Amino acid sequence: MLSALTQLLIFQLAGEIIARGLNLPVPGPVLGMLFLFVALVIRGGPGKDLQTTSQTLLQHLSLLFVPAGAGIMVHLHRVASEWLPLLLSLLVSTLATLVVTALAMKLCQRAPATSGEQP
Amino acid sequence: MTAPINEIWVYLSASPLLGLTITLLAYQGAFWLYQRSGCNPLANPVLIAVTVLVVFLTLTATSYETYFAGAQFVHFLLGPATVALAIPLYTQFHRVRAMWLPVAVGLVVGSLTATISAVLVGRLFGASLSTQLSLAPKSVTTPIAMGIAERIGGIPSLTAVLVIITGILGAVGARYVFDAMKLRDPAIRGFAIGVASHGIGTARAFQVNEQSGAFAALAMGLNGALTAILVPLIAGWLTGP
Numbered sequence: 005m006l007s008a009l010t011q012l013l014i015f016q017l018a019g020e021i022i023a024r025g026l027n028l029p030v031p032g033p034v035l036g037m038l039f040l041f042v043a044l045v046i047r048g049g050p051g052k053d054l055q056t057t058s059q060t061l062l063q064h065l066s067l068l069f070v071p072a073g074a075g076i077m078v079h080l081h082r083v084a085s086e087w088l089p090l091l092l093s094l095l096v097s098t099l100a101t102l103v104v105t106a107l108a109m110k111l112c113q114r115a116p117a118t119s120g121e122q123p
Numbered sequence: 124m125t126a127p128i129n130e131i132w133v134y135l136s137a138s139p140l141l142g143l144t145i146t147l148l149a150y151q152g153a154f155w156l157y158q159r160s161g162c163n164p165l166a167n168p169v170l171i172a173v174t175v176l177v178v179f180l181t182l183t184a185t186s187y188e189t190y191f192a193g194a195q196f197v198h199f200l201l202g203p204a205t206v207a208l209a210i211p212l213y214t215q216f217h218r219v220r221a222m223w224l225p226v227a228v229g230l231v232v233g234s235l236t237a238t239i240s241a242v243l244v245g246r247l248f249g250a251s252l253s254t255q256l257s258l259a260p261k262s263v264t265t266p267i268a269m270g271i272a273e274r275i276g277g278i279p280s281l282t283a284v285l286v287i288i289t290g291i292l293g294a295v296g297a298r299y300v301f302d303a304m305k306l307r308d309p310a311i312r313g314f315a316i317g318v319a320s321h322g323i324g325t326a327r328a329f330q331v332n333e334q335s336g337a338f339a340a341l342a343m344g345l346n347g348a349l350t351a352i353l354v355p356l357i358a359g360w361l362t363g364p
Contacts, residue, residue, distance in 0.1 A: 009203065012194070012203040012206045012207055013203055015186065015206045015209075016202045016205075016206045017249045018201055018270045019206070025133070028352055029162075029212060029351045029352045029355065030347075030348045030349075030352070031266060031267040031270055031347060031351060032202070033201070033202045033203075033205035033206055033266060033267075034267065034344055034347045034348050034351075036205070036206040037205055037206050037208050037344050038209070038344075040206055040207075040209035040210075041209040041212055041213060044209060044213040045213070046224070049213065050138075050210050050213065052286070054333075055208075056208065058207035058210045058211075059210075061200065061203065061204045061207050062204060062207055062208070062326075062329060062336075062340075063210070063329070064150075064326075065204055065322050065323075065325060065326035065329070066149045066150075066167075066168055066169045066323055066327075067146075067147075067154075067168075067172075067197060068197055068198065068200050068201045068204055068320070068322070069169050069201075069265060069287050069290060069323055070146055070149065070150055070172045070173060070176065070194070070197065070320060071146060071190075071191060071194035071195065071197050071198040072198060072265050072283040072284070072286070072287055073172075073173035073283075073284065073287035074167055074173050074177055074180065074187065074190065074191075074194070074315055075187060075191075075280050075283050075284050076173065076177060076284045076287075076288075077177045077181065077185045077187050078280060079278075079280065079281050079284055080171075082254065082281065083284075086250055086251065086254055086313070088248055088249075088250075089244070089245045089246075089247075089248035089249050089254070090250065090254065090258075090285070091248035092244050092248050092282075093240075093241050093242075093244040093245035093250065093258055093263065094241070094246070094258075094285065094288055094292060095287065095288055095292065096239040096240055096244045097241035097244060097258075097261070097262070097289075098237075098262075098289050098292045098293050098296065098319050099296065099300065100236050100237075100240045100319060101233050101236045101237040101240070101262060101293075101315075101318060101319035102293065102296070102297055102300050102301070102315050102319045102320075103300060103304065104232055104233060104236045105229045105230075105232060105233030105236070105314065105315040105318045105319065105342075106229075106261060106279055106300075106301065106304060106311050106312070106314075106315040107304075108225070108229050108232040109225035109226070109228065109229035109314060110225075110230050110308075110311060110312045112196075112224050112228045112229070113182060113222065113224075113225045113308075113311070114226040119297035
């Protein structure tokens with residue numbers, strides 16, 4: 005677990021350094037994920053340790069959002085005064101994103117298949 | 124020699140121990156409830172844990188700053204967890220490669236929909252400029268969204284809250300939306316959840332189906348990168364006169 009955690013931190017650090025050093029708009033951890041992915045392709049898969057540690061970490065991914073979520077208490081005033089635009093924006097946008105993304109993917113997936121089935 | 128209770132409280136409230144412990148306790152309690160409900164999306168563990176924490180902190184008159192001094196150790200793990208998403212991505216890569224076209228189209232269309240609809244609906248219903256800018260990156264994971272908000276003149280800590288609410292909405296609503304659309308493919312379900320509601324949606328997807336989870340993780344990573352590039356380019360135009 006210790007070695008896996010160290011590896012994850014090293015990839016994150018590399019991502020942060022390159023993102024900041026080259027002034028890239030991509031955040032460090034995302035770049036770190038990309039580097040680890042490339043490393044996995046080269047190595048031919050994660051070791052057992054990395055596999056189990058990441059599984060544990062990802063299993064409780066939602067826990068990691070709790071501290072930031074509790075930050076709502078700092079913004080209660082703004083949330084109370086702008087609750088209608090905030091609520092509608094988040095509801096409509098989340099719903100629209102789910103539907104539009106899924107529909108776009110379904111259409112792209114179907115298009116070649118149906119044309120192939122034609123006599 | 125027992126110290127009076129308020130003395131113990133003074134000590135505890137100044138140390139990071141309390142913030143960290145109550146975060147883990149609140150989450151484990153919330154997760155227990157979620158499992159007892161048969162993983163019903165309405166019993167979202169983040170929603171329950173945050174509610175319990177806010178009530179507790181308000182009742183004990185503890186500031187968020189004090190709380191976060193302890194909770195930051197949990198918050199910090201978001202970085203390594205984002206890196207760890209490379210592993211499910213790797214294991215599902217054969218499927219991702221076979222679906223590269225729907226993935227690419229879904230990503231671009233979904234990312235644009237998330238940003239544009241959030242800002243325009245907010246603007247339409249009278250959100251202030253700083254709120255509109257804080258809404259723009261709301262579909263990507265917390266550390267990325269906060270970075271974008273800072274760059275474009277939004278309020279990073281408000282964005283963090285909007286990100287979490289978006290995540291909860293997506294995690295709670297996705298099943299009903301997809302069932303109504305009669306959409307079964309776990310890859311498409313997962314990818315759309317990841318685009319719309321980042322890590323909280325991804326966490327939910329992993330609990331339901333491994334393949335959905337991997338596609339959600341892919342979507343969350345790609346959308347984080349794309350949004351970081353797109354939002355600074357279009358934010359001014361969306362919120363402009």
